[in-house]
Amino acid sequence: MAEAATRTPWRLKVHNMEACNCSNGCGCQFNGFPDYGKCEAIVGYEVIEGHYGDVNLAGIRAVFAGKWPKAIHEGNGKGVLFIDASARPEQVQSLATILSGQAGGMPWEALGATLTEVEGPILQPIEMTINGRKSSFRVPGIIDVHMTALVNPVTGVESEVHVVYPKGGFIWNDGEVGTTATMHIQHGDFNFQYPGKWAAYAVAEWTNQV
Amino acid sequence: MQSSTALEVVLKRDRLIVLGGLVGITALAWAYTGYLAWSMDCMNMAMPYMQTWSITELVLLFVMWAVMMVAMMVPSAAPMMLLYTVINRRRREQQQPYVPTAVFLGGYLLVWAGFSILATLLQWGLHSAALLSPMMVSTSPVLGGLVLLAAGGFQWTPLKYTCLAHCRSPLGFLMTDWREGHRGALIMGLRHGIYCVGCCWFLMALLFVAGVMNLLWVAAIAAFVLVEKVVPRGDLVGRVVGSILVLAGLVILGQVLRII
Numbered sequence: 001m002a003e004a005a006t007r008t009p010w011r012l013k014v015h016n017m018e019a020c021n022c023s024n025g026c027g028c029q030f031n032g033f034p035d036y037g038k039c040e041a042i043v044g045y046e047v048i049e050g051h052y053g054d055v056n057l058a059g060i061r062a063v064f065a066g067k068w069p070k071a072i073h074e075g076n077g078k079g080v081l082f083i084d085a086s087a088r089p090e091q092v093q094s095l096a097t098i099l100s101g102q103a104g105g106m107p108w109e110a111l112g113a114t115l116t117e118v119e120g121p122i123l124q125p126i127e128m129t130i131n132g133r134k135s136s137f138r139v140p141g142i143i144d145v146h147m148t149a150l151v152n153p154v155t156g157v158e159s160e161v162h163v164v165y166p167k168g169g170f171i172w173n174d175g176e177v178g179t180t181a182t183m184h185i186q187h188g189d190f191n192f193q194y195p196g197k198w199a200a201y202a203v204a205e206w207t208n209q210v
Numbered sequence: 211m212q213s214s215t216a217l218e219v220v221l222k223r224d225r226l227i228v229l230g231g232l233v234g235i236t237a238l239a240w241a242y243t244g245y246l247a248w249s250m251d252c253m254n255m256a257m258p259y260m261q262t263w264s265i266t267e268l269v270l271l272f273v274m275w276a277v278m279m280v281a282m283m284v285p286s287a288a289p290m291m292l293l294y295t296v297i298n299r300r301r302r303e304q305q306q307p308y309v310p311t312a313v314f315l316g317g318y319l320l321v322w323a324g325f326s327i328l329a330t331l332l333q334w335g336l337h338s339a340a341l342l343s344p345m346m347v348s349t350s351p352v353l354g355g356l357v358l359l360a361a362g363g364f365q366w367t368p369l370k371y372t373c374l375a376h377c378r379s380p381l382g383f384l385m386t387d388w389r390e391g392h393r394g395a396l397i398m399g400l401r402h403g404i405y406c407v408g409c410c411w412f413l414m415a416l417l418f419v420a421g422v423m424n425l426l427w428v429a430a431i432a433a434f435v436l437v438e439k440v441v442p443r444g445d446l447v448g449r450v451v452g453s454i455l456v457l458a459g460l461v462i463l464g465q466v467l468r469i470i
Contacts, residue, residue, distance in 0.1 A: 032379030
């Protein structure tokens with residue numbers, strides 16, 4: 001399409017691990033408003049396969065933390081982006097361009113429009129354990145997110161919960177829902193912790209190609 | 211990725227321009243709606259009491275409905291329009307093709323114009339059946355009670371939930387229903403408009419009970435739509451108000467049937 005011709009084509013398929021301050025059913029996923037007025041979230045990504053133009057992005061890890069004073073769509077958000085220190089400079093540049101929304105493509109172009117300030121990319125070692133709703137990731141000394149399964153309070157059995165959008169969700173289509181055992185960040189303005197809240201793991205696919 | 215201050219200033223100004231435009235359009239529409247209501251009150255310009263209306267009167271009636279819908283619906287569409295504006299402003303800053311928000315808003319308002327045609331025809335039908343007075347107020351308490359009952363019940367239906375969820379989630383809509391170009395923007399506007407009509411059409415039927423040009427009710431319904439769409443937990447407010455409408459309908463019907 002002529003409209004997108006001048007933009008570098010990109011495509012990403014990632015492990016998406018998200019945790020935020022909402023209750024177990026993150027309100028923003030369903031009706032646009034967070035449960036407790038504001039949104040504070042940390043999301044980890046590991047690229048399964050993907051590219052930005054000629055730059056291969058497979059295997060790159062990144063962590064994005066964001067906070068919005070009200071609902072995300074009302075804007076005034078602040079974000080900070082960490083990219084794994086092992087990534088090559090052109091990979092860092094490419095991933096940062098995509099995740100800031102500058103290369104177009106949903107969901108990042110719309111999310112980018114809600115952020116007035118983004119810090120980074122900050123290069124740091126990122127540790128990740130991909131294991132569905134029990135995944136975890138760390139930026140040592142700064143961020144620690146450990147997801148765990150929801151447990152049935154009566155029987156004590158772990159619940160296998162999925163949130164599925166058969167016709168396509170706005171970030172991902174099929175999320176394994178859990179909760180957080182640990183969820184905190186300490187970095188400048190970003191200083192929060194929300195254990196026991198919303199957490200989800202999903203494989204997400206995004207592109208700026210029609 | 212460091213945000214530049216200059217860019218932020220431009221961004222904020224752009225939001226202000228669109229916000230100013232939305233406020234201006236809304237204010238004009240309200241002024242015109244108020245003028246029409248005033249004309250009817252003070253100058254005795256009620257709709258002719260004849261069984262048939264001329265085409266001119268029908269067109270004027272349509273204009274009245276369309277302007278009133280602009281006045282009532284543009285404020286609650288503002289969060290969506292503003293987010294759309296920022297996305298396109300950023301594209302413009304990057305020398306990318308962008309689309310003015312007016313195209314998106316135009317699609318949205320086209321749907322409400324279509325709705326206004328249906329409302330005009332319905333009003334014509336009700337008038338012909340002598341169910342509306344020349345002042346455009348329902349003459350039948352039974353009809354009034356039934357409309358209240360149905361409008362309140364509608365607040366609790368899956369259709370209402372689905373449409374309201376779409377309207378309350380601008381980010382979700384833009385992420386999943388995004389289309390490129392002017393034509394894409396128009397289609398997005400139409401789709402967003404259809405969800406909003408799905409959400410609010412029955413509320414507009416209340417105007418036939420209270421009087422189509424009853425400014426107090428027009429304002430109250432517009433304020434309610436705004437709360438329902440842009441305030442956290444507004445969806446719960448919608449259900450509570452739905453229950454109140456059902457109660458009011460039951461009371462009116464009860465009085466007609468002399469049960470209470």
